[in-house]
Amino acid sequence: MIKDFSKIPTYDTLGVNERVDRFSKRSIKNSSKIEGLKLALSMIDLTTLEGNDTKGKVEQLCYKAMHPHNTLQGLPTVAAICVYPPFVSVAKKALQGSKINVASVATAFPSGQSDLKIKLADTKFAVDQGADEIDMVISRGKFLSGDYQYVYDEIVAVKEACGKAHLKVILETGELETLDNVRKASEIAIQAGADFIKTSTGKIQPAATLPVTYVMLDTIKDHFIKTGKMIGMKPAGGISNSKTAFQYLIMLNEILGEKWMNNKYFRFGASSLANDILMQLVKSETGFYQSANYFSKD
Amino acid sequence: MSRLNINKTYKLYIGGKFPRTESSRYYPITNTKGDLIANMCLASRKDFRNAVVIARKVQESWASTSALNKGQILYRIAEMLEGRKEQFIEELVLQGTTKKAAQIEVETSIDRLVYYAGWSDKYQQFFSTVNPVSSAHFNFTNLEPTGVVSIIAPENQGLLGLISVIAPAIIGGNTVIVLASENIPLSAISFAEVLNSSDVPGGIVNILTGKREELISHMASHMDVNAIIYCGTDKNDIKTISELASNNVKRTIFYKKSDWLNNNNESPYFIEKTQEAKTTWHPVKV
Numbered sequence: 122m123i124k125d126f127s128k129i130p131t132y133d134t135l136g137v138n139e140r141v142d143r144f145s146k147r148s149i150k151n152s153s154k155i156e157g158l159k160l161a162l163s164m165i166d167l168t169t170l171e172g173n174d175t176k177g178k179v180e181q182l183c184y185k186a187m188h189p190h191n192t193l194q195g196l197p198t199v200a201a202i203c204v205y206p207p208f209v210s211v212a213k214k215a216l217q218g219s220k221i222n223v224a225s226v227a228t229a230f231p232s233g234q235s236d237l238k239i240k241l242a243d244t245k246f247a248v249d250q251g252a253d254e255i256d257m258v259i260s261r262g263k264f265l266s267g268d269y270q271y272v273y274d275e276i277v278a279v280k281e282a283c284g285k286a287h288l289k290v291i292l293e294t295g296e297l298e299t300l301d302n303v304r305k306a307s308e309i310a311i312q313a314g315a316d317f318i319k320t321s322t323g324k325i326q327p328a329a330t331l332p333v334t335y336v337m338l339d340t341i342k343d344h345f346i347k348t349g350k351m352i353g354m355k356p357a358g359g360i361s362n363s364k365t366a367f368q369y370l371i372m373l374n375e376i377l378g379e380k381w382m383n384n385k386y387f388r389f390g391a392s393s394l395a396n397d398i399l400m401q402l403v404k405s406e407t408g409f410y411q412s413a414n415y416f417s418k419d
Numbered sequence: 420m421s422r423l424n425i426n427k428t429y430k431l432y433i434g435g436k437f438p439r440t441e442s443s444r445y446y447p448i449t450n451t452k453g454d455l456i457a458n459m460c461l462a463s464r465k466d467f468r469n470a471v472v473i474a475r476k477v478q479e480s481w482a483s484t485s486a487l488n489k490g491q492i493l494y495r496i497a498e499m500l501e502g503r504k505e506q507f508i509e510e511l512v513l514q515g516t517t518k519k520a521a522q523i524e525v526e527t528s529i530d531r532l533v534y535y536a537g538w539s540d541k542y543q544q545f546f547s548t549v550n551p552v553s554s555a556h557f558n559f560t561n562l563e564p565t566g567v568v569s570i571i572a573p574e575n576q577g578l579l580g581l582i583s584v585i586a587p588a589i590i591g592g593n594t595v596i597v598l599a600s601e602n603i604p605l606s607a608i609s610f611a612e613v614l615n616s617s618d619v620p621g622g623i624v625n626i627l628t629g630k631r632e633e634l635i636s637h638m639a640s641h642m643d644v645n646a647i648i649y650c651g652t653d654k655n656d657i658k659t660i661s662e663l664a665s666n667n668v669k670r671t672i673f674y675k676k677s678d679w680l681n682n683n684n685e686s687p688y689f690i691e692k693t694q695e696a697k698t699t700w701h702p703v704k705v
Contacts, residue, residue, distance in 0.1 A: 409666060410468050412643030 126269070129308055130343075132300040132336055141331035144372045155405055161366045162189065162398045163197035164384045165391055166224055166355065169204060170231075170323065179208045183215035185417060190399050193406070199395060200384035201254060205230070206243060209250035224254035224289070228279060231293075231322035233258035237275060244282040254287040255279070258322060259306060261296045269309055276313035289317035289355055289388075294333040295325040303333050307340035317353035323390065328358025331368060338376045351380065357390025362397040429604070431460050431628065432611035434473035435621015441465050446630070448604065451515050459604050462629035464637040467596060470625035471643055474567045474594040477622040482564045482592035490539030493590055496617040497532035503613065504529070507578060507606060514577065514603045524579045527680055531579070534685050535586040542591070542687045550698070557701040562694040564592030565670055566645035569638035571631060573650040576679050577603030578610060583679045584648055587689035589623055593646070596625045598638065604628040631656065639663035646670035646693050 149157055167186050169178060179202075186199045201222035202212045212223045225247035229235035235243075244255055257279050263271045280288050290310035294303050310318050318337055321328040334356045341352045354373070360366055366389060373381055381387055400411035430437040442463035448456045460466075481489075500507070504525055511521035547561040568588050573580030577600040588595050599607030611626045627634070635656055639647050640663040649660055652675050664671045672692045676684060 408640070409663075410464075410471065410637065410641040410643065412641075412667070415642060415667075 126305055126308070129304055130339075132304065134300055134332070137300060137332045137335055141335050141372065144331060144375070145368045147367075147371050149367055149371075155402065157367055157370060158363055158398050158402050158405075159195075159197055160382065161363065161370060161389065162395060163200060164388050165199040165395050165398075166201045166203045166357075166388045167199045167395060168202075168323070168357075168390055168392050170226060174205060174208060176208070176211050179204055179211045180215045181417075183212055183221075185395070186221050187216065187219050189395060190403075190416075193399070193402055196402075200388055203256065203390065206247040206250060206252070209247055209252045213251040222253040223251065224256055225250070225252040226256045226258075226291075226322075228257040228275075230256070230258055230291075231324040233260050233293075234262070237278060240275070241278060241282045244279050248282065248284055248286050252286055254289060254317075255283050256289045256291055256319060258291045258293060259310065261293055264297070264302070264306060264309075269305070272306075273309050273313050276310055276315065280314040287316040288314065289319045289353075290315040291319045291322055291357075292337075293322055293325055294320050294330075294337075295327045300332065300336050303336045304340055307337050311340065311344050311352055315352065317355050317388070319355040319357055319388075319390065321356075321358040321390075323358035326359075329356035329360055329369075329390075331372065334369060335372060335376070338373065342376055345377075351386055353386040353388065354381070355388040355390055360389055360391050361393045363394070363401045366391075366394055366398070426457070429457050429459050429608045429628070431462055431466060432608065432614070432624070432626040433466065433470045433622075434625065435615060437611070437615075438466075440629075441469070448514070448602070450513060456513055457605060459608075459628045462598075462627035462634065464634065466627055466629075467634055467637055468641070470596040470627065471567060471641055473622040474596055474625055475643055477620060478564075478567055478592075478594045481589075481594055481620065481623050484592075486540035486543070489590055489592070490536045492618050493532055493536035493539065493586065496613060496619065497529050497536065499613045499617045500525075500529050500532065500610075503609075507609065510605050510609055511578065511603075514605055523680065524576060528579045528582045531582055531685055532586055535590045535690070538587075538687050538690060539590050542690045545687055546691055546694070546696075552700075555702060555704045557703045558698065559701075560696050560698045562591070562691070563697050565693045565695055566593060567643060568593045568595045568693055569641070569644050569647040570595050570597040571635060571638065571647075571649045571651065571656075572597050572599050572607070573674070573676070573679060574600050574602065575677060576600075578606035579679045580650065581607050581610065583684055583689075584650060584674070585624055588648070588693050589619075591690045591694050593693050594623050594625075596627065596638070596644075598631065598634055599626055599628050601629070601631060635659060636663060639669070640666060642667045644669060646672065648672040648674065648692070650674045650676070 169182050186202050189196050201224045203224040204212055206225050209225045227244040227247045228240040259272050292306040297303050307318050396416045403411050430439050440460040440462045444461035445458040446461045450456050507525045508521045550558040552558045570584050607626050639660040
């Protein structure tokens with residue numbers, strides 16, 4: 122049974138906006154910048170979640186995950202590849218021998234509008250195919266109509282279906298209307314056993330924003346203070362350049378601290394961020410601003 | 420009580436907006452007596468980089484805008500400039516040009532825009548060819564825009580020089596990032612206001628004010644820029660540009676003129692400078 126929500130903190134939107142505004146005004150230069158870029162690269166869940174995904178496209182993405190760039194030395198690989206369930210086995214095979222995880226979306230992604238039985242079957246299929254991580258969506262309709270227990274029970278059931286696979290719970294903050302709702306949804310997900318909480322599917326605008334991520338990090342912090350358990354965070358959607366990624370990392374460091382500054386506890390769900398990071402790294406090495414023409418598309 | 424003048428803040432023109440430089444720096448422009456006329460934005464390489472991102476984003480759609488439409492837009496710029504002739508003459512006088520020279524410069528600028536507007540739907544026919552080949556192919560060559568172009572505008576004739584190099588580049592479907600004349604920059608930013616009210620989509624023309632020595636190397640080395648036009652005679656500048664441009668085989672164009680009034684300075688060959696020839700082999704009699 123979930124706890125009473127009357128006692129959870131509420132948020133002043135203006136105050137949160139003011140606070141996160143400061144994270145976007147820091148300047149990180151030179152060697153710190155290069156380290157930051159590499160860290161951000163290692164935290165990426167390289168994602169393709171399109172109707173027109175094919176085996177070839179996923180294999181290409183896996184190759185990119187393992188070999189981000191031809192000439193740059195000492196690059197980390199990305200953290201994981203994120204695909205739809207039918208491509209888990211393809212990705213698993215393509216990534217053999219690397220330490221890159223395969224994450225799969227499940228539970229009637231992206232809308233989450235389906236029966237629980239189907240959602241569980243979806244999850245089990247992905248796990249059986251070899252997924253190391255499952256990205257599930259919550260039932261936003263139920264949540265907004267106040268049926269928190271349903272949302273909670275659903276996450277518990279999916280967590281059980283995951284077995285050993287890590288569970289990331291997508292709140293789809295773009296549909297939750299208020300920061301207080303984001304806090305509530307985060308609390309429910311964490312209590313129900315989420316290993317990660319994730320902002321968005323990437324299919325709804327707005328996707329990840331600094332204010333919602335702030336609220337989610339704040340929830341993780343309170344949970345850690347109370348229980349000592351570390352929950353991971355994954356902003357996803359709309360983080361397409363290094364500058365934005367840095368703002369998230371600065372916020373992460375300031376709120377949760379160094380323990381969270383690795384890909385075990387923080388991920389970026391992104392597709393074009395990796396290329397921007399690579400362009401920045403090549404720029405630092407050569408001194409010349411780069412063109413997307415010289416970097417692989419997928 | 421006498422009225423307090425409301426002076427214009429001269430800012431940059433990037434992506435159809437007038438931002439201040441991200442570097443917050445400025446440099447003063449004085450008249451011949453040494454009095455301050457205006458503080459200009461001292462653009463940094465990051466302003467340039469931001470401009471390239473936007474210029475790249477809109478280049479394809481600008482290139483696919485019909486020749487007729489591009490011509491109309493250029494003609495519209497001329498119309499707007501005509502309406503603000505007095506302001507531009509006054510501004511040039513303020514920057515040290517004589518009244519008579521200023522009038523000629525502004526009028527020639529307007530005429531030059533109309534000249535290139537006219538070429539919009541004609542240069543393709545002028546330069547395209549059907550080539551004789553010895554196989555069963557219909558072989559033809561036509562022009563496509565080079566892409567994103569860095570322009571270091573002429574140091575003299577702040578308005579006419581600027582327009583003489585921008586107009587042929589954009590009528591050919593390129594998007595440009597222009598560094599205005601360092602000492603006569605006011606007209607360039609006032610011209611940006613004209614562009615902004617002439618149906619020119621944002622990002623087609625981006626205008627920066629600042630120092631050549633600071634920006635030239637980045638304008639020449641940026642991998643997402645396809646051509647660079649340099650107006651001037653400094654041997655070191657030309658050497659730097661030639662070397663850095665080679666990294667992505669950027670097209671380099673050097674204009675050593677000092678007087679842009681002359682009619683020799685308008686010709687379709689100025690358009691052709693930032694065009695790429697594409698040859699197509701089409702099988703026939705199969």
